[in-house]
Amino acid sequence: MKTVYSRPKSLKMAQFHYCPGCGHSIVHRLICEVIDEMNLQEKVIGIPPAGCSVFAYHYLDIDMAESAHGRGAAVATGIKRAFPEAIVFTYQGDGDMAAIGTAETIHAANRGENITTIFVNNAVYGMTGGQMAPTTLPGQKTTTTPYGRDSILEGHPLKISEMLALVKGTTYIERVAVNSPANIRKTKKAIKKAFQTQIDKLGFSVVEILSPCPVNWKMSPLEAWRWIDKEMSQEFPLGLIKDTTGRKDAD
């Protein structure tokens, strides 16, 4: 019998604590598949953030160390500077990366730190119960924008990936989503390319992943998938944002 699907070696035998329909578990799995395929389990160090994915170390069977909220890029910088042989990635939510951690992220990128950021954009603060994130859409209701995000009072969705594209130290940035089998495949490809960029020592790489949060969006998982297509990806268009690696896709 041919095995067509199995648990990646670097994914622990543990039940995810994530809510039904949450995108984090898909992203975790994809990272593990890439780690296995690229044979990185022994040299990778992951930095989970403060956020829903803080317990990523319960699932990824690799060395990991928690970062304070938003400081992932600085922690990763310290790791990579002290131990350049490691393959280092941060795993960050939109609040973590685009609000409290903006400075750390932009400056690590500007230094061209040879690290990878997996940026999970779910347009809300998931862990703290669905407050507004910098990426919350105009008009979107959250617990701290109960009347819908009003751009006059609460600003606009922050496009940190596009901002990072302006920075010389970044070489590969792509926005993908995990709301359909086709998009999930593209996400995996992007993660692989980001790690390859780091292996090739080409600088800072980012994979932004639009990811459903049905519970805080107050939708069914299916509605959440559709909302990413219909609403979120209008504001955050999917596709390649920057690629100066001069290399073809990893596979």
Add this chain to the structure above:
Amino acid sequence: MTKVLMNGSSAIAEAAIRAGCQCYFGYPITPQNELTEYMATNLSRRKGCSFVQAESEISAINMVYGASLVGVRAMTSSSGPGISLKQEGISFLAACELPAVIVNMSRGGPGMGSIAAAQSDYFQATRGGGHGDYRTIVMAPSSVQELADLTHRAFHLADKYKTPVMILGDGILGQMMEPVKFKHEAPAEPPIRHDALRGAKGRRSKFIKSLTSNDTELEELNWSLFRRYELIKKKETTYETFLADDAELVVVAFGIAARIAKGAIKTVRSEGLKVGLLRPVTLWPFPAEAVQELAKKVKHYLVFEMNMGQMIEDVQLSLEGKGEVSFYGRPGGVIPTPSEVARVISRLYYQKGLSK
């Protein structure tokens, strides 16, 4: 090695390199820029070493956290406002039981304060500073030589107890030049901590974290930290006494204030006053036993600080009411002279009727 003339901040940097410090991350702030600049010149191009001028003190301390995770000796330095920003990271280092050395060349506060030397960060340094139930070892040198010696020791203690260690200097110590002798050579191959996080090679994967949803686990961590802190108190408390044997009045001062006090004590001694000095070298752990020992003979104490009275609380706690404590302080970056302190000492001496 022969003696060289150096400013205090550079001496710390040189001593750190000789202690095997491989990573320095900092953000400019006066009065400690010489330290950062020395590292930029002398550490950044060393094999296996890294220097980063970070975008903020928050980033700098988190880079230290990263380097410490992978088992490398790492350091950051700053002054007052920047040390406030580092507190988040120091709390994480303590929680994750990671060694690091943090230098505070303190200046006048609160707020932006001034760039002149002050000792107003005593509370912040000795009470933990950041959130949560933790301690940091705090060392208070009072000469350039001691800055160098204690920097070496700071790295050793940080590794030994897996804890952040702070060197609390001040603007004078950082800037002044004195002859200094470095007693160690930089190791050819700086050691990597054996429990470092360096990829799951030849062992199972592991993770380092402080968040838990398990109260028992967190209580256990706090207990284990507490036991370590008790051990540190027992083994690593250091202090210096000066002319204290026959003293009827003991001045308690740390850092540069102790240096000033020494000058004052020499003056009043020449006038026949029996005055001595107790200088805590570790501010945490505070030399409480040394104070209690003194209290068997000495009733009168003058705490002298360049702030409005912070260490005085530790002196009072240590005395447990067994002595009379007076205070003289100059806050706001004002540097008192030895003759000024000598006048304060003599006035107190006569007021307390010690001349008879």
